[in-house]
Structures are given as structure tokens and as C-alpha cells.
Amino acid sequence: MRKQKEKVRYSEIIPRTKQWPIVQLSKDRKAFIEEVSKESFENLKKITRGRSLREELEMTVYREKLRMKANPWRVDPKDEKPFWNSIQDRLVESANLPAADGKAVEEKLLYEIIHRYAEEIAGNFKKNSYRFARAFITFGFARLLNATRVKGFTSMFSKQLDLDDKIHIVGEPEHIRALAKKGTVVMVPTHFSNLDSILIGWVIQFLGLPAFIYGAGLNLFNLKIFAYFMNSLGAYKVDRRKKNPVYLETLKTYSSMALRRGCHSLFFPGGTRSRSGQIEKGLKLGLLSTTIEAQRIMYQQESEEQKARKIFIVPVVINYNFTLEAPALINEHLKRTGQERYYKEADEFTTSYKIATFLFKFFTKGSNISVTVGKGMDILGNYVDMEGNSLDSTGSIINPKDYFISQGEINVDHQREQEYVRILAKRIVDEFHKYNRVFASHLAAYTAFKMMERKNPKLDLYNLLRLPDEDTTIDYEEFKKAWKKLRKRILKLESKGKVGVAGHLKVKANEAIEQGVANLGMYHAQRPLVKKGEKIIIQDMNTLYYYHNRMEGYGLEKHI
């Protein structure tokens, strides 16, 4: 029987939902959209990028029409075509007007486009459906868990097991709770699976934090069930197909203004799910830059009576033994040649049925998830203490406002802020590596793949992945030797605080390897690794490669 352990329960830090900034925001949604539109409009008029407004508009219309034709989605509104045709017509008509009139039309069209985008981006948070969705996830998952883990159907209503038995929250949860009271929190998690959005939603409410707003890929709204949960969990929509400057500016303004209003936010800074299985290295700087801009604007607007709220960045690392989409993701990664193009979403998350099956499998088999909540940082990546004070490397308190000061005053310097975003992004990546928790399954994948590499030094990656079956068998004793060497190295890294290690990795080698091999990608049709007698057999090189990538970036390759 399972040992009854003391469970941590977190109380809500702001029990009255009415006071949540997100509730305030959704209450005057309309006014907020106006505000966002106005500010984006002013910003866009200032930034010219060497093009006239007319050229900018023509380009936007052209790209939008191309997108509608090349890559339509179910979620796209029906009036899209007429809208863009109308913009185009009026733009063409106005070409012959006198300069001043023409400009007036151009600006009007720009505003219309921005407004449409803002309307599309804006979330539809509803307090009541948030409550419902939240209860549904917690209750539903917990019931499912009990039904399947504790003997049979009657235990459906047992309270013995909860979701938090399945999902381990480690790291510094108290820190994020403290910071959410002191200022505005921006959570930046790693992104491997579409499940992350729901998982993080659960983590946020489990920790007793008010709802966060977050940018979710518009493609996820294609699915009704996801759309419902995401809307009610505070999602706003990010459409990766739209890369025109007008859209990007509107999106950034939306995020920046919501932060200034004190809405806790969540970005997946890697942009999309990691295709290769590697921890994000290159972060998307666009949304991240809004944290720095918003913080600077808040400092500019602060007064003696009303001190600026601080923005805190909290990295979060999610660890799975298994990523449902791995086969599709890695294939895409391998196929992709350089440039990011439009691509069709063709992976395991395309139908509600598949998700349901996945969830069922997830809850019926013993494969745990760990979520590491990192230490809070300020907008330049300096750690902050429980009071929210930024600390420099020696532990002295510094004021982030000073980063924006030149000759005694705050000034706006976009190039400087761009550089700050880079510094912040680098800090986040460092933290990701630090909080990454090595599971036995990750290490098994890494060991096996690296051994294949060693055995075939002449082959490049693509040929290696195409090795015939008879060449993908490893002697167990050899495997164990290499595995132990790597584990030693990882434990050394852990002692230096450079990576986290799951407890189950520290048991006897045979046991840990067995568990690792068994858990690695356990729900895939073809498990990447199996142990047969004294052999480790690789059944799927591609997914093995995917899981092995998780351990890249620690300089482990020298030790095999």
C-alpha cells in the first residue's frame, strides 16, 4: 500500500476573483481593445522601416491574401475575404486623391486593420467558465486517476489520489506566490507538447495564483475542446501565420499594455514546441521585449505616491518521460530546411479522440511529470528576493530603474532595450538548463544514441538515423558502463547547480536503467528502446534522437 504523505496545499493568494487584474481586463474588454489599437497606431506611425505607409499597407494586404489562399484554418472568421478586399479596394481608390486626403485614408485603413487584429487577439476570459474549467480539470483528472489507479470503478470517488501525485511541482513555488503579490509575474515555460498549456493552467491554479493571460497559438483554437479551455483560462490568440509588422506590433502592444495593467502573463518564449526535443536555445524576442518595454513605461509613469509595479520573470521547466507528438515533431525537424515556412499541423493533437486516448493512457500508466518552478528574476535576469528586490551577483540590492537611466533620467533607447532582451533571453536559457530535471529515460536515450554515434563515426546524422535494424543493438554491459559514467558526470553537474536530477535516477544502475528504458516514450506505437536479455535494442532511431536531444548542451558528449 502507498504511504500516506503530507500534502502541500496552497491557498489562493487573492481569494476574491473580482480583484484579479484579468477579471478587470475582461470587464472592459472593449475599452482595452480601443486603447491597444490607439497605442499600436501611434507606434506604427512612428516606425517606418524605410517604407511609406502605403507600401506597408499594400504589403500587408498582399501577405494576408496569400495566407488566406495558401494556409486557411477552420478557426478563421468567415468575413476575412470581404474585409481584405474592401481594404484593398479603398487603398487603390485613394491612390489618386490629393496627398493629404490620401494619407487620411491610409491612416484610417491602418487603424481598421489594427483594430481587427486587436479584436482577434484579445482573450475572452470569463470568470465563471474559468471556475468551471478549473474545477473540471481538477475534478475530472482526479477522478480518472483514482478510477484507474485504485482498483476499479467504485474507487472513482475515492480521494486517495490527486493530480498532484502525478505531477510533481518542485523548485521555488513559494517564491512565485510571494512575487505575484508584489508585482506582475511573467511565467516563461519550456514548450515540448501541446499538453503544456493545460498542464500549466493546472499548475497556476494549484499554486493558488490568480489566472494568467497567455498567448496560445491560434491553431489550437481549431479544436473546440481546446478552444473552450483556453478561452476560459485566459488565453489570447497568437497567429504564427501572420508575420506582417502591423500584426506583430499590435500583438506586442496588447501584451505590453496588459502587463502594465498588472495582468500576470505567460509566454512560451521558444515560440513553438521544440521540434528537435532540445531545450530551447534561441528564444523569440518579440513578446519577451514587451516585458522590458512595459517595465520602462511603468517607471516613466511612476510618482512618489504611486510607485511602479515590478515585473518578475519566472522560468518554468516541464519534464516528461514522453511527448505525445514526438514522432511528428522530430520528423518535421529533420525535414525542415532552414527557413521557417508555413506548414500543416499534422500531428497527434489533431483530433479530440486522440487527445482523449492520450489522457486516458497518461492517467492509467505510471509515467510522471515534473514541473520545476524557477526562481523569480527581474527584467534583466537578476534574481529577486522574497520582497521582490533585485539582487546583483554579490547579493546587494539594485534598482532595475537604473537600467533605463542615462545622465540622471529615464530615456527611451530602443537599441538598448533590444540588447536587454538578448541578455534576458540568455538568462532564461541558462535557467532552463539549470532547472531541467534529468529523468532515467532521458539518460537512457542519450546513452544509447551517443553510443550509436560512437560506433559509426563516419556516418552523418541522416545516415545514422537510417541504420538497418541489425546494426542498432547494444550490448547491455557496455551500455551500463557508459550509462554509469554519464550519470556520474550528471550528478557532478547537479552538485554545481547546473542541472536537476530526478530522485529515481539515483537508485541502483540496473533498476534505474530498467525504469528509464521502460518509461522512455512509453506510449509510442514503437518504443524507442527495449531490453531483451543481455541486449538493448533500438527500435526507432528518430524518436530516440528526439529524446536524446533533451540532454544536449551540457558537454556530456566528451564523457562517453
Place this chain on the structure above:
Amino acid sequence: MVSKSTSNKPIGVIGAGSFGTAVANILAEKNQQVWLYARTPGKAEAINESRTSNGYPIHEHVTATHDLEQVGRSCDVIFPVVPSANFRELMKDLSPYLKPYHILIHGTKGFDLNVNRNKIDDQNPLTREHVRTMSEVIKEESSVVRVGCLAGPNLAREISEKKPAATVVASHFDEVIRVGQNLLRNDRFLIYGSNDLIGIELCGILKNIIAVGAGTIAGLGLGENAKALFISRGLVEMVQIGKALGGNAQAFLSLAGVGDLMATSYSNLSRNFTVGTRLAKGESIDDIISTMEEVAEGVKTIKIINELAQTYSVRCPITETLNRIIHKEMTVDDAHRYLMKFPFRAEIDFD
């Protein structure tokens, strides 16, 4: 040119060596007050009394001090110009008085070794991880992020004699370049800007190796052809190891690369060049160092680069032979015979 002060705040220069003094004098032309920090109270006093530093007269706007706190608190912009061996220690002392609004532009052309030497062996060779450029030291030891460096053909004596010159201010921040230009530019001192901070720092550091070598050629009296041969081979070597350490090839063709290399490899005013000429005359490195008034960064750099070149498998025949000379494994004569036989390859990949 009309000099306009950009800020009423004093400007700080840390390190009253010959280059620090030269920088302070240039700054004083456009700024009302320049603090020149000297390592001991006695030295600061002596400078203020004699109105000279390192043998050069100082501008009336320059005041020497031994108070780091005063420099840190009163200045927004500070120029640290101290030998690389003392740089980290200095930053640790200065750090309590630094805030994120500070701008630091350093003028030190050497590496900081950030590792216990006993831990370095065959198993665990010296890597880029273990060496820091000065801008990296500043960022590690303080909360300052707006960091830049000064590099270029800037022989201190000539600057003090008010001869024309130019320099490069490199920083990731346009703001830092702008500030550097505003504070330093005058009608005989041109300032170029560059965003390749690490590349420009590496230029300044690596050229010292070649300057030592050029000094040996001059010391042996081998003539200008030989020297030109040596310097151009040396430039290739600089680019190759520089790229391995994270620099761009382009930086080496700039004023801070070729420009500085020319000036130091042809001048008795250069300390590193002088080390070379004295080595050629048969003096031992220890004697040379102990009798020099200021640090020749090149000697320390040769040892570090020699190790890094092995780690990264970059052929650096010049650095390698100079390292042997320093360690008395080879005479200067032998070294030159060896290099003349060495099958150099000249290709540089500029991508």
C-alpha cells in the same frame, strides 16, 4: 571644433599608467572634471603636486584620487585602464559603488584567467570558458551592463604629445559608442564605433603577441622585409585563433586590428615590441619584466593563447615559438630559422 561637454558630471579614469593618463588628458579637453584614480594615496598625491603622471604633464581638469567610492558615486561614465592581472580585483573593489546606470569603457588589452591553474591538465585543458575578456569581467563582477572597450593604434606617448590619432569604441550598445564619441572626440582624435565588442577586444589582446615577435625581428636586425613577412603571417594567426575564441574575421581588418598591429609592431614606444627587442638581445624574460615600469600584456597573452590553441587545435606557429623562447626552450635565432621553414598557409575564411 567646438568642444561641448556632454554631461556636467565628472568622468572617471581608473589606472594612472601611461595609457590611463593619456585617456584622462583627452577627456579633460572636453570635460570640466576628470578623476584619475591611482593605486596608492602617495601616487595620487604626487600626481596632484607635480601635475605630471608617468612623466607626462596632466591637463588642468584632471585631479588624481585614491578614493574609488568617490569615483563610483560621482561619475556616470568610467574608463578602467589597469593591467589585466589586477582588473578583476579592481572591479571587485569598485563594484559596491556601481549601479546599472553606469557606463564602463575599458582600455585593457589582456585576458583574465578565471580558473585555478592547478585544475588545468591534459584531461581538463584550458578553454574559452576559463578566460575572460575585460568586458566579461566587468559584467561578472558588477551590475553594469552598458560596457564598451577602447582599442586602436594609441601609443600613449604620441597621444600625450598631441599628435593625431584615432581609436575604436566597441560596444553592443549604440548608446555607449555615442557617449564614448562625445566624451573623447576632438579635432586630433577620431573615434570609430563598432558593435563587435568581443572581436575588437580580441584584436587588442592578440596583436600584442605579434608585437613581441616583431620586436625580436627588429632586435636581430633582420630588416623590413622580414618584419613585413612576419606581421602579415601574424595577422593570419590572429584571425584564426580569434575566430576560435568567438571573434569575427572582419574586426581584424579594422583600425583596432591591422591599425593597432601596425603601430605596435613598428614602434619602440610599444612595451610589447620592447620585450621582443630585448629578448633578441639575449636578456631573459624575468630580467626584462622586472626592469620594466609597466606591464607588457603580451607575455601573459602568449602563454594563454598557446594553451588555447592546443585545446582548439588551431595551428599558431608564431605564438608557439614565442612561448618556447619565453620558456627558454629555444633561442630567438633558432626560432626564426624554424619559422622560415614553416609551411604557412595563408587562407582566411571571412565568413
